[in-house]
Every structure is written in structure tokens, then in C-alpha cells.
Amino acid sequence: MKKILIADDERSICDAFSRMIEMEGHQPLIASNGKNALKIIAEQHPDAVFMDVRMPGMDGLEALNQIQQQNINIPVVIMTAYGTMETAMEAVQKGAFDYLGKPVELDKARQLLKQMLDYSKEDISTEEHLTNSTSSSLLVGQSAPMQELFKLMGILTTNDMTTLITGESGVGKELVARGIHIHGSKKQEPFIAVNCAAIPENLIESELFGYEKGAFTGAEQRREGRFESAAKGTLFLDEIGELSLTMQSKLLRVLQERSFERVGSNTSIPLQARIIAATNRNLETEVADKQFREDLYHRLNVITLCVPPLRQRKEDIELLANYFLQKTGEELNKPLRGIEPAAIQQLSNYSWPGNVRELEHTIKRSALLAKTDTIRRHDLNMPEASQKNVPVTTSNTLEQLDLALCKALHEAIAHSDKDDNNAGIFHQLIAHIESKLITEALRTSNDNQVTAAKILGLHRTTLRNKMPKSEK
Numbered sequence: 001m002k003k004i005l006i007a008d009d010e011r012s013i014c015d016a017f018s019r020m021i022e023m024e025g026h027q028p029l030i031a032s033n034g035k036n037a038l039k040i041i042a043e044q045h046p047d048a049v050f051m052d053v054r055m056p057g058m059d060g061l062e063a064l065n066q067i068q069q070q071n072i073n074i075p076v077v078i079m080t081a082y083g084t085m086e087t088a089m090e091a092v093q094k095g096a097f098d099y100l101g102k103p104v105e106l107d108k109a110r111q112l113l114k115q116m117l118d119y120s121k122e123d124i125s126t127e128e129h130l131t132n133s134t135s136s137s138l139l140v141g142q143s144a145p146m147q148e149l150f151k152l153m154g155i156l157t158t159n160d161m162t163t164l165i166t167g168e169s170g171v172g173k174e175l176v177a178r179g180i181h182i183h184g185s186k187k188q189e190p191f192i193a194v195n196c197a198a199i200p201e202n203l204i205e206s207e208l209f210g211y212e213k214g215a216f217t218g219a220e221q222r223r224e225g226r227f228e229s230a231a232k233g234t235l236f237l238d239e240i241g242e243l244s245l246t247m248q249s250k251l252l253r254v255l256q257e258r259s260f261e262r263v264g265s266n267t268s269i270p271l272q273a274r275i276i277a278a279t280n281r282n283l284e285t286e287v288a289d290k291q292f293r294e295d296l297y298h299r300l301n302v303i304t305l306c307v308p309p310l311r312q313r314k315e316d317i318e319l320l321a322n323y324f325l326q327k328t329g330e331e332l333n334k335p336l337r338g339i340e341p342a343a344i345q346q347l348s349n350y351s352w353p354g355n356v357r358e359l360e361h362t363i364k365r366s367a368l369l370a371k372t373d374t375i376r377r378h379d380l381n382m383p384e385a386s387q388k389n390v391p392v393t394t395s396n397t398l399e400q401l402d403l404a405l406c407k408a409l410h411e412a413i414a415h416s417d418k419d420d421n422n423a424g425i426f427h428q429l430i431a432h433i434e435s436k437l438i439t440e441a442l443r444t445s446n447d448n449q450v451t452a453a454k455i456l457g458l459h460r461t462t463l464r465n466k467m468p469k470s471e472k
Helices: 011-023 034-044 060-069 085-093 106-118 144-156 173-182 204-209 245-257 283-288 294-300 314-332 341-349 355-369 394-414 420-444 449-456 460-466
Strands: 003-007 027-031 048-052 076-080 098-101 163-166 191-195 234-238 274-279 303-306
Touching (some): 011 027, 011 106, 034 048, 048 106, 060 076, 060 085, 085 144, 098 106, 163 173, 173 191, 173 234, 245 294, 283 294, 314 341, 314 355, 394 420, 420 449, 420 460, 449 460
Parallel strands (some): 003 048, 076 098, 163 303, 234 274
């Protein structure tokens, strides 16, 4: 029997966790604030901790910091109903085992509990606490996909791994890159952003690498490029998929050799900056179509962050809308009180093909035209289609599957130093999806293997060979 501490000032949360812990055969311990939690940890030495952020007196993050400073090796899961990018990243940086948003799914908590108890205490991270950035929140969202993204960003602030950020236009890929930079140990170093799609092909090389005086017509003096300007900071290469194959080859060489030369020079300059790239293209498809170098793709794809489109996190729309309203009110020096429920409903029903950027522009326009201090439905002036719920389509379903696969891959990466089995994550996911498709096809066809094979487009023999043993 293990001792599990629940630190939360909400009695209902403590009761629910206590029941779950007892059902798992362990002893629950209860604390109502961070100070009490530290006392129980010192006296009773629990094996794992679930701790809320917002508690009276000493909050959860401060208590977590105390645990790390005292070198107490115990896995701590941080919980909060007020998740922000800063909170999630600070929790990870302070050595939290994981981060849960409220309302907590007990099945997820039960899974985490098993992982914590299986996890060797000697392996728990005791990363030095990084001070909070004084900048305002760059990313807004309390949905599960955004909380997962924040957690992964927090992991990336503790290292300089090359990172690829994927997502549709307008989801905030550059904000993700900036968030990783300003919350990392090199936040005082430059953050240099380059839009690869906006620079003409004949200028991109000199723009990135710089040039010597006389290197070409018009080069009247030496100029440093973006790689050099980034110094020991971060170089963000946006729309990396727009680079020509020739430029891709040169970029690959820089990443391989960790050095570059200005145009017109043979002197190597060390590459010191972290590289974060972003694209709204499917680079795997581009590689298959010979439009993107496979070797460069693998160089960039060390860690991938998938930023979800707004239609997949509609619970964040009201939060984002009010955030943009407050921001716009400050810019216009115009008192704005809020957004009426009918307008929020209309915003929530829209599919937002332009994602967060489109929502921001909609709120700015509405705030500018509004006759009162409240945004009303008619102030939005949105297309008629926005008033209708977007039907669930195969495309939307596949997007949800993409998000789930990205999440599974990221969780495997995050725990790769703890679980050697993650080395086969590709085969695990393929086998899982294959099994689910076959099981569902058999269920739909009332276990008729011929019909199930037709549904899946497989030969009956192939279907039978792939069927789980329990269903043969």
C-alpha cells in the first residue's frame, strides 16, 4: 500500500481522489494548502502527490518549488482549472511529473498514478527553476489540446533541440516559438523570425547567411545575416516548406555542420542559435512528392509540435474573444465591457478557417464599430454561414485523429527517457489503429468477415490474418 497525497482546497476534489486512490488499494492523505502539504510530505513521506495550483496561503507552484529546493524526490502532478501557458510551463520547469487541467478526468489521474508509482524516484527531474518572463501571456487557451501543447512547450524550454511546429495558417505558430524562447534559459538572447515565403528566391541566401562587400552587384559593405544576428538565441524559420530545393540543400548543410559562410566568403561562422521551423504544409506529403528533401525533414523533425486549429478547441473561443476585446479596448482607449451571450454563440458556431488570427480581426472590427460598450451579435457582421453549426465531416474526423496521433507521439517523446518501449511507438500506433478498424468493421457487419473486408477494402484472407486472436 502506497501513500498518496492530495493537496486541494476543494473538498469535492479531495473526496473524489480519495475514493479513486482507495479503490486502487492505496492510502489517501489530504492537505488543504501548500504549507500543510509540505508538512505531510516531511512527516509521512508519501509516494506521490496530486497538487492544485490555487490554494490559500502557499499555492501549489510555490510548494512544488520548495519540494525541489529541498531535493525531495517525489513525483508531483500539478492540477488547475485556470491553465495558462505560463502556469503549464512553470510547472514543467519546476520538475512537475505532469500537468492536469480541471475538471480532472479520474481515468487520466488513475493512469498517471500508476506511472508515478512505477517511476523510479531517482529519475525525477530536479531542473533548476527558471524565472518567469515578465511579458504578458502570448498564447491563450484552457482546452485539453492547448494544455497539452503548453506542457510540451515547457519541456522544450529546458533544452535547445531543433523543433518543427506544424499547423494551419493563423493558429499562432510564431507565438509558440516565441513562448518557448522567452521562457527558456536564453530568453535574454535575440529571437529572430524569418518568413521564408516573403523573401525572393534570389535574396534568401544572402538574407539568411549575410554577405561580404563586393560579393555581388550592390553589395557595398559587409552585412550579417539572420543566422548570425540570432547569435546564441533562437532563429525561427516560418513557412519552411516554401524554400526551394536548392536552398533546402544549403540549409541542410548548415544544420549538419553547425556552421555557415557569408556569401562571398570562405570563413566558417559557428551556428550558435537554436533552430525552430514552422509550416502549414504536410511535409511528409511534400517529401513523397519530391518537393521537400527527406534528409532535411528528418533534421528539422527532431521534436514536432502540432498547434490545433480553432475549430478543434471551441471551448477556447469565448476566452480568446474576451482576451482580444480587452486588448483592443486598450489599443483604442475605448471602454469595452464584454460580449453578449448571443454573440458568443455565433462566434462558437463558426468554423474559423482563418483560425485565431481571423477571430482577432473579427473582434477588433466589431469593437471599432460597436455603438455601445458591449459587443452584440449584429456588431460581428459575420457571414451567414457562421450562424450555422459546422457539420462533422470525414475531414473533421481525420483532423481529430491527426490531433490524437500527435498527442500520443508527443507523450511517447516526453517519456522516452523513462520508458524504453517507446522506441516502437510507430508500430504500436499502427497496430492499435489497425485493430480498432477491424474490430469496428466486424461489429458493424455483425461479424460477417466478407462484409467487413468489403467495408475496409481488404481481401478476406488479409482481414482474417490481421484479426485479433480473440475474434478469429
